[in-house]
Amino acid sequence: MNVTCYGATREVTGSMHLLDSGTDRIIFDCGLFQGRRKESAEKNRVLPINPHLITNIVLSHAHIDHSGRIPMVANQDFHGQVYCTRPTADACEYLLKDSARIQESDASYLNYKTVRSSLSKMKSTVTGKKLSGNEQEEIRAMLKKSRRVINTEVINELIDKYHLAGVIPLYTIEAAEQALTHFRGQPYRYPVTIGQEMTCTFYDAGHIMGSAISIVKVKKAGKTFTVGYTGDLGRFGSAILRNPTTEFEEADRHVDLLIMESTYGDRLHESVVDMGPMLKKVINDTYNRGGTLLIPAFAFGRTQELIYRLHELYDSGEVPRIPVHVDSPLATRLTRVYGEHPEAYDTETVETFLADGDNPFSFKQIDFVKSVEASMALNREQNPHIVISASGMCEGGRILHHLRHKIHDKKNTILVVGFMAAHTLGRRILDLGTQWAREEHKNNAPLVKILGKEYPLKAEVVRLGGFSAHGDRSELLRFVKTSNLHIKRIAVVHGEEKQSKAFAELLGREGFSAFVPQAGETIRV
Numbered sequence: 001m002n003v004t005c006y007g008a009t010r011e012v013t014g015s016m017h018l019l020d021s022g023t024d025r026i027i028f029d030c031g032l033f034q035g036r037r038k039e040s041a042e043k044n045r046v047l048p049i050n051p052h053l054i055t056n057i058v059l060s061h062a063h064i065d066h067s068g069r070i071p072m073v074a075n076q077d078f079h080g081q082v083y084c085t086r087p088t089a090d091a092c093e094y095l096l097k098d099s100a101r102i103q104e105s106d107a108s109y110l111n112y113k114t115v116r117s118s119l120s121k122m123k124s125t126v127t128g129k130k131l132s133g134n135e136q137e138e139i140r141a142m143l144k145k146s147r148r149v150i151n152t153e154v155i156n157e158l159i160d161k162y163h164l165a166g167v168i169p170l171y172t173i174e175a176a177e178q179a180l181t182h183f184r185g186q187p188y189r190y191p192v193t194i195g196q197e198m199t200c201t202f203y204d205a206g207h208i209m210g211s212a213i214s215i216v217k218v219k220k221a222g223k224t225f226t227v228g229y230t231g232d233l234g235r236f237g238s239a240i241l242r243n244p245t246t247e248f249e250e251a252d253r254h255v256d257l258l259i260m261e262s263t264y265g266d267r268l269h270e271s272v273v274d275m276g277p278m279l280k281k282v283i284n285d286t287y288n289r290g291g292t293l294l295i296p297a298f299a300f301g302r303t304q305e306l307i308y309r310l311h312e313l314y315d316s317g318e319v320p321r322i323p324v325h326v327d328s329p330l331a332t333r334l335t336r337v338y339g340e341h342p343e344a345y346d347t348e349t350v351e352t353f354l355a356d357g358d359n360p361f362s363f364k365q366i367d368f369v370k371s372v373e374a375s376m377a378l379n380r381e382q383n384p385h386i387v388i389s390a391s392g393m394c395e396g397g398r399i400l401h402h403l404r405h406k407i408h409d410k411k412n413t414i415l416v417v418g419f420m421a422a423h424t425l426g427r428r429i430l431d432l433g434t435q436w437a438r439e440e441h442k443n444n445a446p447l448v449k450i451l452g453k454e455y456p457l458k459a460e461v462v463r464l465g466g467f468s469a470h471g472d473r474s475e476l477l478r479f480v481k482t483s484n485l486h487i488k489r490i491a492v493v494h495g496e497e498k499q500s501k502a503f504a505e506l507l508g509r510e511g512f513s514a515f516v517p518q519a520g521e522t523i524r525v
Contacts, residue, residue, distance in 0.1 A: 001218060001225055001525040003257060003491070006048045007031060009519040010497040012421050013065040014043060017259055017493070019227055021218050024055040024195030028214065028229045028259065032068030032099070032170075034395060035423040044069065044170055048520070051078040056194045057182075059084035060231025061211035062091035062300055068099050071171040074179035083194055085202055086185035087210030087341045091300055093180060094333045098299075100176035102396060103169035110167045112143055112150045115158045122162075148372075188212070189249065201252055203245035206234030207469050208301030209337065209344050213245060215252040225525055228258040228487075232494065233471045233479055237272045239308050240338070240360070242346045244471065246483040255487045257525050260480070262495030263419055263470040265503025270466035276318075279309055282415055282462055283319045287384045291411035294459075296399045296426055298392035299331035301469050302418050304338045304361060306388055311363045312352070325378055327369040327389040327398050335361050335368075379405040392418050394426035403429075404450045412459040417467035422496060425450070433461025476503065480512060490514040491523060 007016035007029075014033035019026040033043040051073040059082055060066055070082060070092075084092070119139050120131055131139075145151045159166040171179075186192050191199040197219040202212035214229045236243045270278065286293045297303045303326065313319045326332060339361060342350075353360040369375050375398050378387065389399040406412045407429075414433065420426035425448070432446040436457065445456035465472075471479065480487065490512055492504040500516045507514035517523060 001220060002522050003227060003259065003525060004520065004522045005259075005491065005493055005517045006520060007033070008065070008494040009517055009521070010495075010500055011519075012263060012419070012494060012496060015060075015066045015231075015494060016048070016069070017229065018049060019216060021195060021198060021220065024198055025049070025053050026194060026198070026216065027054055027057045027073075029060055029066040029231070030057055030069045030073055031066040032064050034065055034393065035421055039423075044072075047072060047076070051076040054078055054080055056080040057082045058194065058200055058214050058216065058229070059088060059092075060205065060214060060229060061208055062088045062095050063208065063232070063298065064095060064099050066231065067092055067096065069170075070182075071096060071100065071175045071179040074182050075171065075175045078182070080182070081194075082179075082183045083186060083192060083200060084183065085188065085210040085212050087337060087344060088212070089183045089185035089210075090337045090340065091210060091334055092183060094330060094337070095300060096176040096179060097173055098330045100169070100171055100173040104172060106396075107167040107169040108150050108152050108155070111152075111155050111159060114164055114166065115155050116140060116143060118162060118164055119158070191217075201249070203248060204242050204344075205231050206236075206238070206241050206244035207232040208234070209241060209304075209341060215248070215255070217252070226252065226255045227525060228255045228485070230258070230260045230479075232261050232263070232469070233476060234469055235269070235272055235471050236475055236478065238469070239272075239305050240345060240349050242344070244479055246479065248484055253485055255485050256489070257523065258480075258485070258487045258490045260476070260490050260492055261470070262476065262492045262500045262503040264468065264472040265476065265492070265495045265499040265506070267465070267472055267499070268474060269468055269472040270464065272466055275309060275464065275466045276313060278464055278466065280313055280318050282413060282464070283313070283322075283386070286411075286413040286460075287320050287322060289411040290384060291409070291413060291459075292381070292384065292406050293386045293413045293415060294399070294402050294406055295386065295388045295415045295417060296392055296394050297331075297388050297390065297417060299328050299390045300334045300337075302392060302467065303328065303331040303388055303390075304335055305467065305469070306417065307335070307361050307366065308349070310366075310386070311360060314363055314365060320384070321365050322383075323385045324366045325369050325385060325387050326366065327375050327378060327387055327402070329370075331388070331390060332368040332370075375401070378402070392426070393420050393424040394429065395424050400425075400450055404453070404455055407448065407450070407455050407457055407459050410458045410460065414459050414461050416461065416463040419468060419470060429457065429461060430463060432457055433459075434463070437461070473503065473506065477506065477510065480507065481510065487512065492516045
């Protein structure tokens with residue numbers, strides 16, 4: 001029996017690991033790579049295993065870097081099921097269709113730019129002179145139904161007519177909807193059969209709602225082998241959700257191989273209990289400058305935790321009750337998923353809000369932005385306010401428009417509350433903003449390119465690591481040391497190479513047999 005690590009190995013995104021029992025082939029996660037557009041597109045388009053050969057998929061949680069390639073598999077002769085928890089299945093109902101919409105929208109825009117550029121060159125070649133502004137506008141008008149709506153049909157016809165290199169989306173909304181028919185939501189701690197003589201039991205991972213540690217047991221030749229997969233592990237003592245499981249059923253405690261994340265394998269976060277005062281300080285400082293607080297946040301998990309924390313601060317009167325705008329249609333829908341699964345809440349959330357019949361994710365000052373027009377109007381708002389918007393790594397979505405309107409003004413604050421992968425816009429903003437602050441703003445403000453245009457990064461950049469949904473080095477170590485699992489070997493994955501190696505070395509010093517596999521490496525269980 002073998003495990004092959006195909007994605008999120010010495011890197012963070014694109015999680016995918018194959019468990020091959022000789023009889024069945026089970027995929028742990030099937031995520032999208034995120035980062036540089038060209039590099040990510042090349043990685044995402046190539047599936048390392050023929051979907052027809054996959055028996056079933058075990059999905060740890062709904063984040064796109066773990067679930068985002070499932071529609072590609074499901075639409076290529078895959079006849080299995082996607083096993084996950086019930087909240088994960090509910091969240092994927094929104095997340096996968098939103099991912100498909102982004103794929104279609106990005107392809108449409110890139111094709112528009114290709115055709116517009118090609119037509120301009122053709123016309124210039126014919127006339128022998130550069131096109132005037134009116135001529136350029138005529139071409140643009142031909143390719144659009146309205147100011148904001150691209151005429152996809154016309155563009156596709158022109159791509160075919162002139163044999164241009166068009167971009168095809170990874171998958172469509174229709175493909176995502178078809179993929180969702182394969183999902184089978186399961187409760188925690190309830191074994192489900194996923195292959196011949198093979199079961200999977202989910203335990204709470206505490207990362208986001210529905211996140212799971214998967215324990216897979218396989219019987220072969222009279223022996224039982226156990227493979228554990230942590231997915232992404234959450235923090236201990238964080239808001240809303242229960243801690244990562246450390247008490248496992250007796251039948252699941254002896255693990256031959258644990259595939260374990262290491263996103264923050266060499267870093268420590270601020271304490272969870274310090275988040276209230278630190279967030280309070282950021283809000284008050286920004287308000288006193290008359291500025292806007294921009295918070296890029298993942299639509300599922302981080303946004304809901306921020307809403308929860310802001311609700312607490314507003315109820316206690318520790319911050320000015322300025323408007324809070326959640327500008328992400330997806331986050332709005334996913335907040336409903338949080339509201340529909342109170343069985344996943346921790347004791348603190350139940351006692352603080354539910355005991356009084358209060359909704360943790362709604363208060364007087366919060367506004368869930370419903371339309372594009374309302375979002376655009378918010379860009380022009382000058383009075384102090386808070387905007388929570390996707391995407392979490394600033395790689396797309398409405399946050400880009402808020403950034404380009406606010407990033408150049410020193411009275412504003414950009415609050416980083418989650419992991420920013422290498423080569424993302426969010427990482428560049430964090431690194432450049434931190435460096436400029438270290439230089440005490442003595443040099444010119446660094447420039448950041450957003451939607452093809454450069455802007456000076458004058459807004460204050462603040463990072464609150466305590467909001468991370470990933471456990472840090474000490475919490476990851478706490479999981480393996482305090483759980484009642486007996487682990488033979490640990491494959492350290494889902495971390496940039498430096499983080500993974502550092503955490504594997506730490507595990508070694510603590511007496512565990514740990515190693516960092518290479519991408520594509522096969523491990524014998």
